[in-house]
Amino acid sequence: MAECTHDCGSCSQDCSKRDLQVNLRAGSSVKKVIGIVSGKGGVGKSLVTSLLAARVNKDGFRSAILDADITGPSIPESFGVGDERATALDNEDALNPVVTDSGIQLMSMNFLLQNETDPVIWRGPVIAGAVKQFWTDVVWKDVDFMFVDMPPGTGDVPLTVFQSLPIDGIIVVSSPQQLVRVIVEKAVNMANMMNIPILGIVENMSYVKCPDCGKEITVFGKSNIDQIAKSFNIPVLARIPMQEETSRAVDAGDIESLDIPELKDAAEKIESLLK
Numbered sequence: 050m051a052e053c054t055h056d057c058g059s060c061s062q063d064c065s066k067r068d069l070q071v072n073l074r075a076g077s078s079v080k081k082v083i084g085i086v087s088g089k090g091g092v093g094k095s096l097v098t099s100l101l102a103a104r105v106n107k108d109g110f111r112s113a114i115l116d117a118d119i120t121g122p123s124i125p126e127s128f129g130v131g132d133e134r135a136t137a138l139d140n141e142d143a144l145n146p147v148v149t150d151s152g153i154q155l156m157s158m159n160f161l162l163q164n165e166t167d168p169v170i171w172r173g174p175v176i177a178g179a180v181k182q183f184w185t186d187v188v189w190k191d192v193d194f195m196f197v198d199m200p201p202g203t204g205d206v207p208l209t210v211f212q213s214l215p216i217d218g219i220i221v222v223s224s225p226q227q228l229v230r231v232i233v234e235k236a237v238n239m240a241n242m243m244n245i246p247i248l249g250i251v252e253n254m255s256y257v258k259c260p261d262c263g264k265e266i267t268v269f270g271k272s273n274i275d276q277i278a279k280s281f282n283i284p285v286l287a288r289i290p291m292q293e294e295t296s297r298a299v300d301a302g303d304i305e306s307l308d309i310p311e312l313k314d315a316a317e318k319i320e321s322l323l324k
């Protein structure tokens with residue numbers, strides 16, 4: 050069998066992957082799908098997803114975010130649209146995405162809850178089903194890059210999402226910590242098993258810059274991400290500092306105003322998929 054291109058639309062092979070993938074509804078269009086994964090929670094996966102979507106949007110591409118982190122969605126708040134609710138398409142079983150100030154299309158569980166503080170107490174298959182519906186039942190308009198904020202970890206739900214959506218590449222987000230090799234290795238193994246290319250690693254919270262002297266302070270100790278990335282033969286695309294300005298903008302719902310120059314290479318790598 051020929052090597053998988055992840056493009057079922059142009060491939061004539063009748064493989065098992067095709068059976069599991071779900072289709073966009075008629076009228077939706079998404080050119081490339083980027084999965085943002087992390088081996089563990091709290092490392093800044095949602096932050097990196099939002100920043101990358103905002104960056105490629107500023108670069109002139111149409112971007113969208115599918116918030117597959119169903120039980121802990123944090124994307125809407127960071128874009129200041131936490132109070133918005135998804136609207137239905139007239140006379141059809143379909144939802145319009147919420148659109149941010151700069152035109153990024155978003156779908157998140159928060160847009161469907163009566164109160165954003167309502168907990169989503171669902172078992173894995175139901176959660177995975179909701180993610181699939183975000184793909185099939187939302188009207189995604191002319192999207193160049195869809196960023197999928199994957200559920201944390203490598204369990205049942207991320208597995209189903211990996212199998213159901215036509216993911217073109219993944220970005221692994223990590224933070225400097227002792228267990229990072231195991232965490233990155235898990236994510237890399239999962240992507241390899243799914244036959245999905247890894248575009249690279251983004252290390253978040255790499256350092257704090259002293260506001261007085263500019264010295265980089267490595268709060269979590271010296272990072273060994275370069276050696277780890279090298280051993281898996283994948284590039285480190287960015288090292289993002291931990292900074293008050295970032296968390297302030299996220300808390301204020303103003304993430305689109307942030308400029309994180311460290312993400313330039315990561316954005317270019319993604320954009321190269323359409324060049």
Ligand SMILES: Nc1ncnc2c1ncn2[C@@H]1O[C@H](COP(=O)(O)OP(=O)(O)OP(=O)(O)O)[C@@H](O)[C@H]1O
Pocket residue numbers: 087089090091092093094095096097118121123201253254289290291292293295296299300
């Ligand atoms: N580089 C950074 N500088 C400042 N604050 C940051 C940075 N990265 C993340 N944060 C903050 O840390 C918190 C956790 O980040 P985020 O929600 O993106 O993590 P996550 O990996 O998606 O978590 P989860 O797995 O629980 O969904 C957020 O409040 C975010 O604003």
